Amino acid sequence: MRWRRFWNRKQRDNELGFELELHLAEEIDDNLAAGMTAEQARLAALRKLGNRTHVREDVYNMNTIGWLETFGRDARYALRGFRKSPGFTSVALLSLMLGIGATTAIFSVIYGVVIDPYPYARPHEIWAPLVQNIKTNRPNSFSAHRLSEFLEFRKLTVFADAMGTSPDSMLLTGNRSPENLSTILVTGNGFQFMGVEPVLGRVIQPSDIRPGGEAEPVAVLSYRAWQRLFDGDERALGQELVLNDQPHTVIGVMPPRFGWWTGDGVWLPLPEDVRNDRTVFPIFRLKEGISKEVAEERLHALTLRLAEQNPDNFPKEGFTTTLRNYMDITVASGTMQTSLQLLFCAVGFLLLIACANVANLQLARSTARTREIAVRLSIGAGRRRLLRQLLTESVLLSLLGGALGVLFAVGATRAIVALMPDFYVPNEARITVNIYVLLFSLIVSVLTGILFGLAPALQSSRPDLTHALKEATQGAGIGGGRRTRNALVIVEVALSMILLVGAGLTVRSFIAILAVDTGFHPERVLMVSLPLPPQRYPTLEQRNLFAQQVLDSVRNLPGVEAATVGNGGMPFGGPRSAYAIEGQPDSEERRIIVGLAGADYLQAIGIPLRLGRAITAHEVARAEPVALINEAAARLWPEGEQPLGKRLRLDVLTNHPPNWLSPEANSPYVTVVGVIGDTKNDGLRNEPLPAAVAPYTLLAPAERTLALRTRTEPTSMLNAVRERVQAIDPNQPVSRPITVEEVLGFQTVQPRFTMALFSFFGLMGLILAVAGVYSVLSYQVTQRTHEIGVRMALGARRGDVEGLMLRLGSKLIFAGLLIGIGACLALGRFFESQLFGVPATDPLSIASVALLLMVVALLSAYLPARRAARVDPLVALRHE
């Protein structure tokens, strides 16, 4: 076949027609010449030459792709059919749009977050080391190492490439308002390792590390930093950024979709100077031909050696060293990934409901078309040909539905992204309906079409011809068709039961999370972080003095009830420290959360004192080794023993990160002076962990938090606070103001996301299932009009007829509900991780959903039943 001939095959066919006419004419001439009469000559010629149309078809088919031609014809025929039954078509398209659209939308999220979350070159070939305690299997401060260790790792021959990252933050000053900027230090080869090109200038190169290990003062901007600090001006290249009082030259700008450890900070070369033995997070690429296991073995041998030299950095009970693929350590690998997987199942169910619905409609339609199909079969259409035609119809329908679904998905994806909790998604993830997503929905559409089209097509392509031709006029259905349809309705009800129970459970969890007692009063508390760059505040005294001055200054602001200074995320967390209770055996692996706070801590955060007393301002000022413990920590003492007055060893007070400062002669021992109420310091979902609060003067991290309880709207105090702080140090940024209520809000974002999507999909499922119940019963009423007429003529009353149809409907609904409940109980454990405060087999959720579904489904069964009861027997009997 040649394409040129394919395109003018019409013209060629005309030519052939002409040729055949000529042949016939010549034949007739010959016959006449042989002495036949005109009529004889014509008939003889025709007889001899046979079926001319056949010849034309043969030649025509030589020049076409058979299936394409048939497909075109079938498609045109199907479209005509769709136009002729707009009701069927619109309901089917709507079902498919919802099913395929929802699936596509969730797939686009999964694609963006789980399948392709990174812009780096070959991200699945990146490995991160993981040192795990051999007993507890807990990671040893997750893949963090020392620079000196990293330099050893790099020498291993099993790695083709190794890069290290050391996250930091520096004070940005110069001729701009001071702010705390994320500065991510990467080894010289870091950007080559990542394989991402800059949009402007150049990236950090190995030559940016001088032979002595010092780093050139250069900086690569993130896209956001470029926009924010330089308004996206190309002249940013070569300009200076003053970071911790040291000027750095801007050498490049990265594209928007590059956020290695920071989305809006800068990247600096990491000095390879082990005198400042920074924390470094290494990643590797394996040398070609080296298996993960071999690399792990070599890495473990090296780590063991390093642990001998520096046992403090490694678990004492022994450890394993493994490599984890970077694709498995996305931010979304935890709760979010499970949530997405479950949502994908949910939309899968939704799609199945849609399929069942359309299959049902198709079955009903093909029953109505029995006669048409029987006629086609009887005039010689092959069964395979007929099957193909019916499947073409279904696939065409699902492709149209898929096209609508993609439109739906574009909107739904945007809505989902808006609902998504930021920090559960890698900052480099891009969630859009891209080509892969479109490809996915195309495949889903075709498969869907085959799935819902196959059963009806098989059913209707083998009718008993004589029976069908005879019976069709009486509008009777095919016996098997009814069974299939009933089964489909049961499946729909069961699936939507599962979806709705899922939705109900997420709603209950969300409510439970909102109702959690945090143990403190979160309202009207403003928190402001105060970075204390080591260059500006090199000593403990300076850091403590600054904190004291700020506290004294803001405490007297009108509208401030109480103020305190502390570390990090009070009252939610803090450094976890090894500890020991004096007189009790040491515990190597247990940790206690250490809070560092000022005297007014309890008033500012609103935590009740249970026993003893609070820490006094005097004790804070003199850095007395005293502490408050929470009730969880008080339970660490043996039953009946009173913790007040006892001593507790907090290792972090003496063994802390290098840029933290503590008094020269600090002892790790503190005396317990009071017991305070438990607060939710390990996330709202988890039980409070043991915690201790010591005066902030005992330990000064490089960044502190100021917390204020205000009398009015807390954010209205921000300007006044900023003024007071900058009166003390004009170069001090007052960054990241946030209220405690906002912090609590973060805790509910993820459950809210899950709840919103499950509820939405549950609702869709309910609508589709109800449409399914309604259409099947309506159809049965139409099919049985004759029978109903007979019944009524024989004396059945309206109530009897109504009852008959309702019984039929409720049988299907109850069967569906029972299967659904069974499935919910069986599938419950997969759902547990998404739930809080409610078991996956929560009887209340299951019962209320069953009730809701039953009422709605029975209502949808009632309408056709009432229509059945209105049948006028005279009309019904004459109807035939």
Next chain:
Amino acid sequence: MGRKSKSDSRGDMLQGTLDMLVLKTLLPAPAHGHTIAKVIEKTSDEVLQVEHGSLYPALYRLEDQGLIAAFWGTSENNRKAKYYRITPAGRKKLIQERGRWEELVQAVMRVLGPAAE
């Protein structure tokens, strides 16, 4: 040529044979479909009957393969007609086919042996 029902039910040998006969017929001079059929029937003493159903697909196939070429002309009875002429590729093909055919016939004859008394 046997009566055909479906294009795919013809054996390759028969199909090839008709092609060969068509090429042979066109060797002396161009001709249109009817003449080709007539000549084959006449020269085979009416043993071989050529039908539309085989002839025209064969002509279109040969044209597609570039073994013959078509042009419009006028028939003996003054009708506009589509004439076919053999191309150089067609001549080469005919020689090949003829060789193959002779080999085949000889082989078959060897198998059959001398005719029984």
